[in-house]
Amino acid sequence: MTMFSTEPSVSDSLLEELISYIGFTAEDGALLARSKALLEPSFTGAIDAFYDAIGANPRARAVFEDEVQIERQKRVLRDWLETLFSGVYDRDYFDARARIGYAHVRIGLDPSLMVAAMNILRESLHAAVNRHMDAADWEPHEIVALHSAINRICDIDLAIMLETYSEDYTSRMRGAERLAALGQVAGTIGHELRNPLAVMETSVHLLRSRVAGDEKGERHLRRLADQIALSSRIIREILALARDVPPETEKVRVLGILESVVGEMEGGAEIRVHASIAEDYEFELDPGQLRQLFTNLLTNAIQASPRGAAGVEISIEEHTDGLAIIVEDDGPGVPNHLRSKIFEPLFTTRMRGVGFGLALCRRIVESHGGHIRVVDRVGGGARFEVLLLRRAEVTP
């Protein structure tokens, strides 16, 4: 189903090298585990201090969408602290750390912020050790050793996160380069294939009256016509993806474009449209790309929905920072582990299609300085959420 490797993980050699280079020992692990009960009451304070520091940094703050996400991340951070002092530093432990680095690429966090963030946590932990360990009758040399153990495990964690970050980042860059090269070749082939398709299409039309009444003949001509239409669509998507042009924005009447896309779509009348913006509401964006975005999201939803267009809803809302487009279907939904992959070129879960549609959506959205994601729809199905930022808020 996928051409890409899935779960991030740390290579054995990197892990061994890190542990021996940093000098993390079984004694360190035992000390961390022993201190856990005493340090645990300080976790909440450490977590709050961490998010206070994030709130004060606009670049870090920008990564989080809302309070709900911050609350979720606080729970992730608590898990991280709990396992940091678990005393068990096995394969699962390090793979979980790798996933954190991977998640940071996805949300676009700069690695320099990861280093700063780790330092904030490290200082909170050292302060907690200083506060509690004396009273708990730890020997001075044990306290010194605990400080070192905390430093070592934090160093290993950070190294793994950064390594995963750079691996994932590099592979994304390579993917983009490959796509650009592939795009040039695909573009030429795509154009060239349109001539033979035009011959086939006209031949099918000419044959139609000659096989009229012949059920089998008609069935095969219908199949040919369907496949020609499909080939055409694939070519159009490849060409759109190959032609990486920056958006040419102008004030566009959003609902006008949506109406025209829905009107041209097979079964389009069955799509439920909810718009909380005025009929003549205008937004600055590239009209051709918006059309493409609507078309691809809706086509995708119709194909995912067992009821076709009747199972699809699209909502357009104005947000403080831009325009939100939400497309929902009543299909099977997108499992968690595929949620970032479905936006990669050449990834598809469908038997028909080559996996350019959503990749193109992502490129259009990102070139408008927005983001796209997929979540579960309440009551089953998938929910694609797009936010297109107002031009003034797009930083180059």
Add this chain to the structure above:
Amino acid sequence: MSGRILIVDDNEDLAENVAELLIEEGYQAIPSISPEDAIAKASSEKYDCIVLDVRMPGMDGIDLRRKLVRSQPGACFVFMTAYASDERLELAKRSSLGVLPKPFAPGSLIELIEQCRAIKRES
């Protein structure tokens, strides 16, 4: 439908197919597979519409149109192209230019031919 139509495309199968389906619709359609041949055909006959491919070896459809305009004052021109981007086609549509992306449904070719002829008659 009636009228004389010249179809120019270096893809012989396509030129013939287009001619054939226009004939079925009642037109008099003549296929031509090179710009030189089209120029020769246009020097001896008058056409109501000339349907031409944009990209052809030797001379492209744009230059060919320029050459044919004088000898065919009554003809409108419809371009067929495999190379236009969606944005350009949208632009052509808005400026009522006769441009048809390949592949196309025969119905849309005929619609475009008739549209262009109507505009030509009005001018």
